[in-house]
Amino acid sequence: MQVKSNFKPNVKCIDSVEVNCLDKQESVQLATDLSTKKEKVLTGDRATGQLHLGHYVGSLQQRVKLQDMYHQTILVADMQGLTDNGHQPQKVASNILNVVADYLAVGIDPLKTRICLQSAIPALAELTMYYSNLVSISRLERNPTVKNEIRSKSFGRSIPAGFLTYPISQAADITAFNATLVPVGEDQLPMLEQTNEIVRRLNHIAGSAILTECKPLLSKVSRLPSTDGLSKMSKSMGNTIMLSASEREITKAVKSMYTDPGHLRVEDTGKVEGNVVFTYLDAFHPDIDYILRLKEQYRCGGLGDGKTKKILEECLQETLKPIRERRAMFIDDKAQLIDILKRGTEQAQEESNRVLTSVKQAFGLNLF
Ligand code: TRP
DSSP states (O other): OOOOOOOOOOOHHHHTOOOOOOOHHHHHHHHHHHHTOOSEEEEEEEOSSOOBHHHIIIIIHHHHHHTTTSEEEEEEEHHHHHTTTTTOTHHHHTTHHHHHHHHHHHTOOTTTEEEEEGGGOHHHHHHHHHHGGGSOHHHHHHOHHHHHHHHHTTOTTOOOHHHHTHHHHHHHHHHHTTOSEEEEOGGGHHHHHHHHHHHHHHHHHHTSOOSOOOEEEEOOSOOOOOTTSSSOOOGGGTOSOBTTOOHHHHHHHHHTOOOOTTOOSTTSOOOOTTOHHHHHHHHHOSOHHHHHHHHHHHHHSOOOHHHHHHHHHHHHHHHHHHHHHHHHHHHTOHHHHHHHHHHHHHHHHHHHHHHHHHHHHHTTOOOO
């Protein structure tokens, strides 16, 4: 069976966005644009490495859409990145601008989305300190997300205090921007539950609803597996494809992808479930019917892994080429990246200071 594709790379959202250095007039436009949208969305990433295809599928693509619908803030979470990297802070510091370049490269537009830096917003640290009096250690230890992370990082008894308490800092992030919607995967739901507990406690103390509870914006896409199909995606394990990946790196990654170990010859019947090549084709190939037919053929026998990998490679090369090129352009102009981040951060400082003032007031700490 000869299967034909009418493949067109799905990069519309990317080439339609032009990001320029913001001048004064544009930043006024930014403020007006944002104030007309009602619901506030907050998302963020720990700045511990460049972003990869897992981030692209899991959150970045969604953020490009969300920025047209909501008042969106993206936090470069460098302080949170330190919670398990205190011994190697350069891993965080050296990746802040990488993450910003990744955002811009995929089409996140600073005229529509406020991009800001956590460590440069003092109210976030202050709010964390106040909220930490409303949460018990045992409650933190019961948080399933943290529990799993502690287990997988094998901290033993040496959990950094900052790590155990990062849900409190995340609650500070969410409330500081009055976020009502937080895009998360299922595994992050306990974080939002913990945030809303803090919100309710604080509102109880204040005697009025000074903070707003947030709702999850659950993403429908399932998590992209690592290229080896086994472990968590990580650059150091070489099982991921970075947004900055060169043509050669993409070729190499696709060649080494995990398929069906029982599918040895072209004529053998093959398994599609758990076959990373097909999972990636599902995530990236725009022609769903074509992929369905390929799967059918693979199951019946007569389709080799060489062929499926070639189709995937072509598709990933087309998807990543414009992203890589835009990223290279942004990373080349550090001054512009810093300027974008600084402007977003300045606006975030104002908004979060207002929330901090009302929280301090709730505690009666407003003498002057
Ligand atoms: N926890 C997120 C991550 O691991 C980063 C983050 C920090 C965040 N603060 C946030 C996400 C607030 C959503 C809302 O990458």
